[in-house]
Amino acid sequence: MFTNFDFDVIRRSLAYLFFDGMTFTLTLTSLATFGGIVFGTLLAMMRLSGFWLLSRIAGLYVDLMRSLPLVLVIFWFYFLVPYIGQWLTGASRPIRVGAFASSLVTFTLFEAAYFSEIMRAGIQSISRGQPAAAQALGLTYGQTMRYVVLPQAFRNMLPVLLTQTIVLFQDTSLVYVLSIPDFLGAASKVAQRDGRLVEMYLFAALVYFAISCVASFGVRRLQARLAFAR
């Protein structure tokens, strides 16, 4: 079964896999998580706000994103972002957007919908007395959110946010459909060049598995610690 298994192809491509591929994957994951949480929190605040128009828009956005497959959204933004760029900069033709920028926009906007649902649950988990007390102290809406509600919402939702980040980390592998060399894309390129599909895909699977396992173990420990502190 493993008699003609070629470990050397993995060793030879390690530098490419990790310095190019994994760097792309991890940069995309962290930037998209950051952007997704910021935009997602804004969406959650819009959705919970008293203005029906704002909450309607946020609701529609979240529902739309959550009912579409990520692959389709990746294709959408790949073709749409040049036009948006043209519109924003007032250029005369669609601007050229690099693979990284395009996938960053896609993942930020797509994951924001999922992060917004988490943050909404987090904000709603704060007892109503707290914003009421903040208002009684004379804090504005912005201050109430900034100093009272959001810090606690983040803390309560931290394990769920991190779990979603692990999902996002796994989802970034889908940029493969645009032939972008993320970690899986890099592995696949080497696999096809050297005709070593078995070795490279098994190795890629192992790396994703190890990283996700360690990360979710960490989240579980964090969850246990947070449960005590509360």
Next chain:
Amino acid sequence: MNYHWNWRVFWEPAPSGTGTYLDMLLSGLVLTIETALCAWIIALFFGAVIGVLRTLPSKTAGLIGFAYVEFFRNMPLLVQLFLWYFVLPELLPRASGLWLKQLPHAPFYTAAIGIGLFMSARVAEQTRAGISSLPRGQKLAATALGLTTAQTYRYVLLPMAFRIILPPLTSEFLSTIKNTSVALTIGLIELTAEARAMQEFSFQVFEAFTAATVLYLLINIVVVIVMRFVERGVAVPGYITGK
């Protein structure tokens, strides 16, 4: 925006020779639904079995369930599909590997099984949550009545647990439908792939993707409405009222 919209493109004949572009998209829609249903059957079956394993008193059963869930949850779906499609036939003995590779509709079977097993880990977690959310007294009462463990699950715990987890199961089913689009990487020509093909043939990018978007939204709406009826139909009076 200097993009030339042409909504009539759907009624133009597609170069694939099987009818109009609309027919192309609809055949993709059918394949999406077929794949999702097959995957969902697999996910429900294995998910229920593993979910039950994780709630049994036996330590070994719990460990097997734990390992299963962690295995399928910690790898991207795309990687899992590649493992099933490209790696598995090479690792099998020569004859059966060759048979697998020459199987007609291989992308369809691979997608159904791969997505089914991937989703089964999630279904297992929901099943486990449903069973452990039941009051302890139900299991104790069943034991006191002299039911065996199998009977306890069959007649007491599972009927209740599945009713409780119906709403989260609905959203897992929706994820199954969405996940079928990942299978375009192994050559399954489902809805997203057809939209992409239409974009490549006709250059009408946004019409093609808008149509796919609308079709996905329609599937979602239909599933949500149907499941609402199912939920109402199976609700136990006085126990779970609505959501």
